Amino acid sequence: MIKNYKWLLLLSLTIAACSSDDDEGGTVDEPITAGSADFSKYVALGNSLTAGFSDNALFKRGQENAYPNIMSQQFALAGGGTFTTPFVGDDNIGGLLLGGTQIQGPRLAILGFSGSTPNIGSLPVAPVTEVTNQLTGPFNNMGVPGAKSFHLIAPGYGNVAGVATGQANPYYARFASSSSSTILGDAMAQNPTFFSLWIGNNDVLAYATSGGTGTNQVGNLNPATYGPNDITDPGVFANVYSGLLDGMTANGAKGVVGNIPYVTTIPFFRTVPYNPVPLDAATAAQLNAGFAPYNGGLQVAAANGLISPEEATRRTISFQAGAGNKVVIVDSYLTNLAGLSLPSYRQATAEDLILLTARSFIGTTVGGNPAAVNGLSVPLADSWVLSKDEVAEIKTATDAYNASIATLADSKGLALFDANSLLQQVYNGGIRFGNYHMSASFVTGGAFSLDGVHPGARGYALIANKMLEAINAKYGSNFKGVDPADYQIQYPAQL
Missing domain, CATH: 3.40.50.1110 (SGNH hydrolase)
Structure with a gap:
């Protein structure tokens, strides 16, 4: 009888020791198995x-x-x-x-x-x-x-x-x-x-x-x-x-x-938003004046049935004073109006994706000309945008x-x-x-x-x-x- 108590005491100490290890994070990890696959090669x-x-x-x-x-x-x-x-x-x-x-x-x-x-x-x-x-x-x-x-x-x-x-x-x-x-x-x-x-x-x-x-x-x-x-x-x-x-x-x-x-x-x-450009009132007005002939040509094209009124609106370019101005892009999917000497320009929307590489290109000038600004007066080429x-x-x-x-x-x-x-x-x-x-x-x-x-x-x-x-x-x-x-x-x- 005394011998049995001795074994019970040893068992209780063993259980206590295991419990103590678990409390300190000493758990035994589950063995990793391959299942039905063979990973040898x-x-x-x-x-x-x-x-x-x-x-x-x-x-x-x-x-x-x-x-x-x-x-x-x-x-x-x-x-x-x-x-x-x-x-x-x-x-x-x-x-x-x-x-x-x-x-x-x-x-x-x-x-x-x-x-x-x-x-x-x-x-x-x-x-x-x-x-x-x-x-x-x-x-x-x-x-x-x-x-x-x-x-x-x-x-x-x-x-x-x-x-x-x-x-x-x-x-x-x-x-x-x-x-x-x-x-x-x-x-x-x-x-x-x-x-x-x-x-x-x-x-x-x-x-x-x-x-x-x-x-x-x-x-x-x-x-x-x-x-x-x-x-x-x-x-x-x-x-x-x-x-x-x-x-x-x-x-x-x-x-x-x-x-x-x-x-x-x-x-x-x-990363690069479609509308990253802040403008002052004078610059916005100057840009709008520069694109006025293009916008007018779109209205002529729409009036003659060459493009829909919806496309004319989509292609119309407009800037305003303040933040959030959209970049201007070339879009080859637009109706070709080369016969009216109108290029395929429009401003980007949230559905267009500007490439990360354009981050340091937008806002730079062409040949140092302050009037030729990439993304604004000079539209971004197709290689800068995923339309x-x-x-x-x-x-x-x-x-x-x-x-x-x-x-x-x-x-x-x-x-x-x-x-x-x-x-x-x-x-x-x-x-x-x-x-x-x-x-x-x-x-x-x-x-x-x-x-x-x-x-x-x-x-x-x-x-x-x-x-x-x-x-x-x-x-x-x-x-x-x-x-x-x-x-x-x-x-x-x-x-």
């Missing part, structure tokens, strides 16, 4: 987002914080193997050289402040990464900045000899297995057990960031004839994407795919791409990362985690880097977590993800 395919591109450059620290790298560290907890990356030079500056000639610029950084306003510029240090210094692979991170969907199956896309003529990609040229290899082929050759595929952003993004200067290639099924800033035909995208998934799943690999976010959710298109009609074209293409991605992912039994919904959430109010808030605000929001297009380190951590959530839901794994607070908002000038 993970390969990531995609574009600059997969590569870890930030601040308008590819640099080593950014590559280290790429979402596939973050995910691979989580996969390692459930049997994942080594994950290799084709790192650029150790300078952490970014930029590329071809035969000693700089072909890609260094990264952006905050170089100082004017009051509370950050001065953003390129680092004044020459890049040292030479394209011709090819790396020996294979590499698990197959993200290639600039790649569109069809580039992943294009032989010779990594041919160094073709880089100078624009026929090949300098980033892929650094680590392509041969001059005729394809990104898909190099990925398949590694026989992955798990893959991620996030491709298609550039199929609309290049058109958007150029201000819609490319062509919407809907109906053109030959991507070999596309220009660099064109929108890919949805049918071409669907066929290419289907082939990509066929290739990556041929040996039974499982994976996660990401859909395409609306470009209208990123800071590159949401509402161009936004609509991009949305139509994006919706078609995403429908194909969802259908094909489901048919292959793959996890789907809804990047479109995530970035809409980041833009519309942001995301809270712990004591932090992440939004799409330029510089300070925490989600995007200084180029306004690509995520920063914290943004990539968020993407990795959301991809892991999609993987957990599909395959029954239980990855916990990382704490985005452990990742910086912006990279400093000196790393």
Whole structure:
């Protein structure tokens, strides 16, 4: 009987000790399991987002914080193997050289402040990464900045000899297995057990960031004839994407795919307002006088049935004293009135998106002439603005791409990362985690880097977590993800 009491006493002490550890935070973590997936060989395919591109450059620290790298560290907890990356030079500056000639610029950084306003510029240090210094692979991170969907199956896309003529990609040229290899082929050759595929952003993004200067290639099924800033035909995208998934799943690999976010959710298109100009009364009157002949010509065109009264009103240009004056833009979607010597001008509306690059251009003068002010007396060219009609074209293409991605992912039994919904959430109010808030605000929001297009380190951590959530839901794994607070908002000038 006394012996039994002794064992009860020992048991009670053990329970007390466990309770004490729990109170101090010493809980036992749940073991990480892979579920029905095998993460022993993970390969990531995609574009600059997969590569870890930030601040308008590819640099080593950014590559280290790429979402596939973050995910691979989580996969390692459930049997994942080594994950290799084709790192650029150790300078952490970014930029590329071809035969000693700089072909890609260094990264952006905050170089100082004017009051509370950050001065953003390129680092004044020459890049040292030479394209011709090819790396020996294979590499698990197959993200290639600039790649569109069809580039992943294009032989010779990594041919160094073709880089100078624009026929090949300098980033892929650094680590392509041969001059005729394809990104898909190099990925398949590694026989992955798990893959991620996030491709298609550039199929609309290049058109958007150029201000819609490319062509919407809907109906053109030959991507070999596309220009660099064109929108890919949805049918071409669907066929290419289907082939990509066929290739990556041929040996039974499982994976996660990401859909395409609306470009209208990123800071590159949401930082510069359409009505940023303050004017005094004299300047407003002077501008109105300058545009009076144009406005009068619109009324003549409407009276003769060449344009509707509604279009005449839409094109009429008017300024007033005070803040909130709208910039004047060129809009090629307006009725052509060249026969009346009337250009296609109008003032921007909230449906138009002014490019981030126009921030330092609006208000400058042409040739030092104070009467020729860009955005006011001199309309902004199409390359500075994404008009509402161009936004609509991009949305139509994006919706078609995403429908194909969802259908094909489901048919292959793959996890789907809804990047479109995530970035809409980041833009519309942001995301809270712990004591932090992440939004799409330029510089300070925490989600995007200084180029306004690509995520920063914290943004990539968020993407990795959301991809892991999609993987957990599909395959029954239980990855916990990382704490985005452990990742910086912006990279400093000196790393």
